Amino acid sequence: VTTLPNPTANQVPQRKPRRRKPRRVFNKLAEPLPAVDGTDWGPAMKALPSDRHRAFVLALYQIKPGYGAHVRAAQIAGFGTSSSSSKSWSVIASRLAHDERILAAVYEEDQKRIRASAPRAVRALAHFIEEPEHRDHARAIGMVLDRVHPVETTHHVKVDHSHKHQIVATEKVLERIRQLALAAGLNPQALPPTIDGTCEEITDERPAT
Amino acid sequence: MTNEELEGMNDEQRAAWMASLNADETLILHCPAGYRFNLVAVSYLKRVLATRQMTIGDQLEFLEALNGMVDERFTTEGLALVKPADDISAQMIEEARKLDADDPTLSRSFDVLTSWEVFGNLVRLNPTIMGAMKACGLGGWQTACGSA
Numbered sequence: 480v481t482t483l484p485n486p487t488a489n490q491v492p493q494r495k496p497r498r499r500k501p502r503r504v505f506n507k508l509a510e511p512l513p514a515v516d517g518t519d520w521g522p523a524m525k526a527l528p529s530d531r532h533r534a535f536v537l538a539l540y541q542i543k544p545g546y547g548a549h550v551r552a553a554q555i556a557g558f559g560t561s562s563s564s565s566k567s568w569s570v571i572a573s574r575l576a577h578d579e580r581i582l583a584a585v586y587e588e589d590q591k592r593i594r595a596s597a598p599r600a601v602r603a604l605a606h607f608i609e610e611p612e613h614r615d616h617a618r619a620i621g622m623v624l625d626r627v628h629p630v631e632t633t634h635h636v637k638v639d640h641s642h643k644h645q646i647v648a649t650e651k652v653l654e655r656i657r658q659l660a661l662a663a664g665l666n667p668q669a670l671p672p673t674i675d676g677t678c679e680e681i682t683d684e685r686p687a688t
Numbered sequence: 689m690t691n692e693e694l695e696g697m698n699d700e701q702r703a704a705w706m707a708s709l710n711a712d713e714t715l716i717l718h719c720p721a722g723y724r725f726n727l728v729a730v731s732y733l734k735r736v737l738a739t740r741q742m743t744i745g746d747q748l749e750f751l752e753a754l755n756g757m758v759d760e761r762f763t764t765e766g767l768a769l770v771k772p773a774d775d776i777s778a779q780m781i782e783e784a785r786k787l788d789a790d791d792p793t794l795s796r797s798f799d800v801l802t803s804w805e806v807f808g809n810l811v812r813l814n815p816t817i818m819g820a821m822k823a824c825g826l827g828g829w830q831t832a833c834g835s836a
Contacts, residue, residue, distance in 0.1 A: 648744045656744070659751035664768030665734060673744040 504561040506554070512537075523587040527580055531556045535575055536584045540592065549576045648673065691805045712818055715827035716811060721802040723826045726757050727770060727817045728801050728810055732781045735772035766824035771816040780810065 512530045520533070527533050534556035542551045549572035553559060558571050575581055660667040689705070697705065709717060716724075733754050737747065758764050773781065784806070787796035800806055811817045821827060 652744060652748060656748055656751055659748075659755050660737075662764055662768065663730075663734065663751065663754045664770070665737060670737060670747070671739065671741045673747055674741050675743070 506557045506559050506561065521584075521587040521591065523580070523583040527584055531558060532575070532578075532581060533584070536581060536588055539585065540588070549573070689804065691803050694804055712811075713808075715818070715821055716808060717804070718827045719821055720826070721798070723762060723821075724802040724807050725798055726762060727820060727826075728773075728781060728807070730754060730757060730767060730770045730820075731773040731810075731814055731817060732778060734770065735774075735778055738772045761826060762820075762824050766820040766826075769816055769820040769823055771814060773810075774813060777810055777813045780806065 512533055524533055524536065527536070535552050535558070538552035538555040539548065542548055542555070550568045553568065553572045553575055558575070559568060563571070656670075657667040660670060694702075694705075706714075706717065733750055737750050737754070742750070754767070755764075758767055781797075781801065784797040784800045785794075787800060788794050801810070
């Protein structure tokens with residue numbers, strides 16, 4: 480019986496190539512947010528700890544809103560590392576999105592942007608008047624205007640007016656009473672004399688004797 | 689005819705009863721309940737204005753309310769025709785008002801005062817209510833058109 484030689488018998492077993500753990504690279508903004516002449520951050524944006532936080536707020540307005548928007552904004556703003564897992568990203572994004580300082584900055588930026596879009600809304604409103612069949616269009620415009628001009632459009636102050644007006648027996652009032660009485664078929668002269676002043680309820684409390 | 693007797697009637701009995709009514713009773717029957725209530729309220733308000741002392745503000749308010757009851761059917765002429773309620777009528781109205789307690793809609797007193805029996809008695813006690821109904825044609829569509 481002849482045996483076939485094993486071609487690999489004398490070969491040194493090859494080492495499995497060692498996989499190197501990729502080096503973790505911290506994300507960072509390519510460059511600091513540029514300062515634009517004539518503009519300034521609002522107080523809430525200024526109060527944020529870094530440009531990355533400000534970039535996160537700004538990124539929220541650039542990316543498509545919806546599922547994963549916060550994560551994407553965090554990535555754009557330079558948070559996390561090259562090796563952050565999906566779970567890490569969700570934690571980072573959630574922390575940022577619920578940070579009180581970020582929320583304040585978003586609110587501030589909302590106000591600025593909505594105000595900035597007011598002229599467009601007004602122009603669109605004029606357009607809508609010409610084309611009244613655009614219902615949804617009008618609703619959207621109304622929403623914008625409600626936020627831009629809250630005092631004029633949505634600020635309803637309810638005052639409970641409990642004070643009773645005291646009517647003074649002027650010539651005008653007496654003449655009005657005379658006219659009304661005559662119209663109702665009553666003799667104004669026969670009406671009982673009016674009483675002056677205000678009435679107070681008196682409790683029948685007598686001191687014990 | 690009492691309210692209970694009316695409620696106990698079937699359709700045939702009711703038709704026979706309606707056929708037996710005279711002109712004035714037919715007018716009352718066809719007068720809308722809202723106008724019946726207004727006529728009673730007018731007579732009572734006039735009594736209050738004529739008998740009770742009040743501030744000038746209350747007097748003006750009552751008179752405005754009185755004149756505010758006028759509409760295209762119940763005219764100023766009809767308003768002027770109604771005389772103030774007498775003592776018995778006023779007592780009936782005040783007793784009916786007690787049924788409402790704190791109900792601002794006056795629904796209980798409305799039902800009582802506009803019922804056939806009570807309103808009929810109020811008209812008998814104050815015939816000027818009937819005069820106003822005739823003058824304004826408040827007895828339903830037929831009388832408003834002058835055919836009845």
